[in-house]
Every structure is written in structure tokens, then in C-alpha cells.
Amino acid sequence: MDERLLRDAKDILMSGKTKIPGTLTGIEKQRFIGSEVVAKLSEKQRLVLQNLMNSFLKRMREIDASDIDLGGWAAKEMVWLRIQGSKKPVPEFGNYDVDESNILIQSILMEGQRSALYENRNFDFSYTFNLDNKIARHRADAYLDLDALALNMRAINTEIRTYEGFGFHQSVTRIFNLAQTKEGLILITGITGSGKSSTLDAIVDLNNRSVDAHIIIIASPVEFVHSSKRCIIRHREVGRDTLSFKLGTIEALRQDPDIIVIGEMRDPDTILAGLEVADSGHKVFSTLHTSSAVESIDCIIGEIPPIEQERVRNRLADILRCVVSQKLVPTLDGKRALAREILVMTPSVKSAIKNNNTGEIYQMISEGSKYGMITMEQDLKRLYLDKKITVEITFNYANNKRRMKQILSSM
Numbered sequence: 001m002d003e004r005l006l007r008d009a010k011d012i013l014m015s016g017k018t019k020i021p022g023t024l025t026g027i028e029k030q031r032f033i034g035s036e037v038v039a040k041l042s043e044k045q046r047l048v049l050q051n052l053m054n055s056f057l058k059r060m061r062e063i064d065a066s067d068i069d070l071g072g073w074a075a076k077e078m079v080w081l082r083i084q085g086s087k088k089p090v091p092e093f094g095n096y097d098v099d100e101s102n103i104l105i106q107s108i109l110m111e112g113q114r115s116a117l118y119e120n121r122n123f124d125f126s127y128t129f130n131l132d133n134k135i136a137r138h139r140a141d142a143y144l145d146l147d148a149l150a151l152n153m154r155a156i157n158t159e160i161r162t163y164e165g166f167g168f169h170q171s172v173t174r175i176f177n178l179a180q181t182k183e184g185l186i187l188i189t190g191i192t193g194s195g196k197s198s199t200l201d202a203i204v205d206l207n208n209r210s211v212d213a214h215i216i217i218i219a220s221p222v223e224f225v226h227s228s229k230r231c232i233i234r235h236r237e238v239g240r241d242t243l244s245f246k247l248g249t250i251e252a253l254r255q256d257p258d259i260i261v262i263g264e265m266r267d268p269d270t271i272l273a274g275l276e277v278a279d280s281g282h283k284v285f286s287t288l289h290t291s292s293a294v295e296s297i298d299c300i301i302g303e304i305p306p307i308e309q310e311r312v313r314n315r316l317a318d319i320l321r322c323v324v325s326q327k328l329v330p331t332l333d334g335k336r337a338l339a340r341e342i343l344v345m346t347p348s349v350k351s352a353i354k355n356n357n358t359g360e361i362y363q364m365i366s367e368g369s370k371y372g373m374i375t376m377e378q379d380l381k382r383l384y385l386d387k388k389i390t391v392e393i394t395f396n397y398a399n400n401k402r403r404m405k406q407i408l409s410s411m
Contacts, residue, residue: 001055001092009052012045013100020099026147027118030102034114038106049107054129056093057138060155061131066193067154071101072145085193085330098148105142105149116239117142126221126237127153134158139223156223161198163206169372172342175322176203178258178283179211184321184345185278187265189288189296194326195338196287197223203285204261207231213258218248220263231258238263249273253280262286268303275312278319292376292399293323293343294361297353317353321345325376329397331388339383339397341376344368362400377404381411 016037024032041049056079060068065081077097078089096104106114108127117123122143128135137156142149163173174180188196188203201224204215208231215231220238227233234255235241242248245262246269252260265271265286278284290296297316304312326340343349343365352360365373376399384394391408398404 001059001094005048005051005055006094008048009104010094010096010100012041012048013096013103016041016103017097017099027121027144029147030106030144030149031118033099033102034106034111034118037103038114039111041107046107049104050129053104053108054131057127057129057136057153057155058131059090059093061136065155067152069150069152070096071098071105072148072150073098074145075101075150077101084334085328085336101151102149105151109142124220124239126223131158135225137223137225139221157198157201160201160205160224160226163202166199166202166338169342171344171370171372172322172324173206175344176206177210178207178213181283181321182258183278183281183283183319185274185284185286185316185319186321187286187288187296187323189290189293189323189325190327191289191291193328195328196326199324199326200261200285200287201226204233204259207259208233211258214256215259215261216252216255216257217261218242218245218252218263219261220245245270246273249277253277253282257282259283259285264288265300268305271300271303272312275315275319279315290325291327292325293341293365294358295399296323296325297358297361313356314354317350320353327376327397329380329383329389329393331383332390337383337388339376339379340374341365341379341399342372342374344371344373346371362403375400375403377407380404381407384408385411 019037020033056068060081063083065083067082069080077095079093080087080089113123113125125140127138127140136158138153139156140153142151188200190196204226208226208229211230213231215233218236222235222237225235236248238245242251249262250273260277260282262274265274265288274284274286288296288299290299300316301309301313323343324340326338328336329339331337348364349361352358366375380394380398383389395404
């Protein structure tokens with residue numbers, strides 16, 4: 001770290017916090033910091049603070065950390081990084097008390113962004129800077145922690161992992177590729193930090209390299225920015241280019257798309273809009289925060305009011321093509337490996353969904369290897385046999401503990 005930059009930034013932050021009245025609390029304190037401290041910083045001072053943040057992010061990428069966290073009471077005046085799944089404080093970044101962090105975080109936001117933060121107590125945005133003649137992009141979220149501002153940023157890869165490196169079965173690839181399957185809904189699911197975005201970007205790139213088409217990506221925020229190759233690729237950020245996932249999805253129908261990527265099906269309105277678009281003959285990719293294929297199906301249906309569930313169940317059975325549920329599991333060499341469950345729509349799976357017998361689908365997945373299907377437990381077994389993970393990790397990351405125990409005991 002640049003010691004002079006640390007000192008200059010600290011001087012600006014310490015000077016700024018002396019202007020904050022001790023009687024102010026809550027969101028009014030944040031408004032004061034924005035209007036009377038940050039807004040009155042000189043351009044040179046703002047640049048110093050931005051350079052400080054950029055130096056954190058540069059170092060984060062150098063040591064292959066995925067996330068940075070700072071600010072709020074919980075941070076204990078330190079800056080934290082998530083490295084290979086573990087979150088730890090980084091002493092070399094220096095110490096910043098709550099008010100200094102409040103100023104630092106607000107200094108990287110524009111006036112309109114600060115207003116949105118005050119109004120909603122949370123603000124999702126993308127943050128970029130020039131790193132070695134490349135644009136380094138980050139998904140960011142500023143939020144309140146007991147009235148103090150906290151910030152998380154996640155590094156977005158500057159290069160896409162090639163689709164071929166994922167090793168998908170050829171039957172699954174045919175479903176992903178517009179050249180071979182023109183319509184339907186494909187879901188990439190997993191908890192936060194499971195690599196959903198990387199998988200989805202690789203699939204977008206596969207189509208970008210192999211077919212002449214129009215792809216519209218609706219995201220909050222936009223992460224990796226694809227360059228148009230054989231496809232025209234539009235990026236529409238929620239809150240910036242469109243007002244919501246639902247509206248962005250509906251608007252896309254009037255923009256002559258071949259593929260629509262909905263960053264997240266996070267509410268009933270977006271789910272219904274996504275189903276409608278897929279039902280109209282378009283190819284739709286989206287994500288869910290679920291850890292298994294069956295859970296993904298149940299989640300979509302469960303989000304819909306009961307009076308609509310039968311209709312949605314039948315529609316989902318007709319338009320769903322594939323579900324990939326994935327996890328990043330810690331490996332013996334201190335890194336992480338991708339484990340996944342893959343469901344491919346077959347007549348039997350379709351019938352199980354329509355008849356509300358989703359409990360039967362797990363067995364269909366376990367017996368569907370010829371279609372490219374695999375359960376999470378079968379894929380964890382693969383990683384264990386390849387000597388990449390321990391038996392404890394194999395069991396801990398299984399969705400179906402009973403089945404995992406049976407698999408391990410029969411080996």
C-alpha cells in the first residue's frame with residue numbers, strides 16, 4: 001500500500017469528521033455528511049479518497065480475494081477481504097472509524113446515488129476504475145448498520161471463463177445454445193457466491209461466438225460487460241436503464257430479442273414476467289438463490305399466490321428446459337471447486353411437475369446421466385474420487401445427507 005496515499009486520505013477523513021455535529025444521528029447524520037462534508041470536498045480531495053478505494057480494490061485483485069467489506073460498527077474500524085471463502089481483516093489497509101468510513105463510502109457516490117441511499121437505506125450500484133488499461137468492474141452494495149454506512153464490493157472478472165472449461169454434457173450444451181434450442185427457460189441457481197454469474201456469462205459468450213442474434217441482459221447491477229461479437233448484446237441496469245426487473249423483461253419484448261437474461265427472479269412479478277416471455281417463444285436465462293433443482297421448481301411455484309399456482313405449475317412444466325444448481329466447495333489445496341446438480345426436462349420430469357409430484361424428480365435426476373443430468377451428491381462423489389475434497393466436505397455440502405451417506409458407505 002502507498003503510505004503517502006494512506007496518510008493523505010486519513011487527513012481528509014479526520015478533517016471531514018470534525019465538521020459533523022455530535023447531536024446528529026440516523027439518516028439525518030448521513031444526509032449532513034453528504035451535503036456538508038462530501039459535497040464540499042475539493043476535486044483533488046475526492047480524487048484522493050477514490051484513489052484510496054481503488055488501491056484497496058487493486059490489492060484485493062492481486063491476492064485473488066472476491067469481496068471487500070468496510071464501514072459500520074461490525075467492521076471494528078478495519079477493512080475486510082474474503083479470500084478463498086474466508087473473510088478476514090487486512091491491517092495494511094489502515095483503520096477507519098465509523099464517521100471516517102461514512103465519508104469514504106459517500107465520497108465514491110454521485111449526488112443522485114446518495115439521495116437514493118438516504119431514501120431506501122440501501123443502494124446497489126456498479127463501481128469501475130482503470131486497472132492496467134482494463135476496466136475493473138465491481139458489484140457494490142452500500143447499506144446501513146445501526147445508522148452507520150457499510151459497504152460490500154465484489155470483484156467481477158475482467159475475463160470470462162470459457163464455456164468449454166465447464167465440461168457440460170453435449171445434451172445440456174444443446175439446450176444452452178440458441179443455434180439448437182430457440183426457446184424455453186433455463187435457470188442457474190445457488191446461494192450468493194456460488195459462481196452463478198460466471199456460469200451465466202460463459203453461456204452468454206457461447207452464444208455470442210456461435211450464433212447471429214440479439215441478447216438483452218437485465219441486471220442489478222450490470223457486472224461483466226460483453227463485447228458484441230456475432231450477437232448484439234445490450235446491457236440494461238435496473239434503476240439506471242430500466243426501473244425494475246419486471247419492466248425490463250416486458251420492455252425487452254419490444255426490442256426484438258432472441259435471448260433475454262434476467263439477472264434474478266427475486267419477486268412474483270418478475271417470475272410471472274419471465275414465464276410469460278419464455279412462453280411467447282423466447283429463450284430466457286435467469287437465476288435463483290436456491291441450492292437444488294427441485295427446490296428451484298418449488299420456489300417458483302411457492303412465490304405465486306395459491307389461486308395462480310396451478311396455472312403457473314403447468315406453464316413452468318411446459319417452458320422449463322434445464323436447471324443448473326451449483327456450489328463452490330473448499331478443496332484440499334485451499335482453493336474451491338465447482339459442484340453442481342443438473343436437471344434436464346424430460347417427459348417424466350414434466351409430468352411430475354404438472355402432477356405436483358416434484359419429490360419424484362430427484363430420482364429421475366440420479367438416473368438421467370444419458371441426458372446430462374447429475375445430482376449434487378453424485379458430483380460431490382466425483383470430486384472426492386478425484387481427491388479434490390475431503391469426505392467431511394463431501395457430506396457437509398450435500399443437499400441430501402441421507403443419500404450422500406449411502407453413496408459414501410457403498411464406496
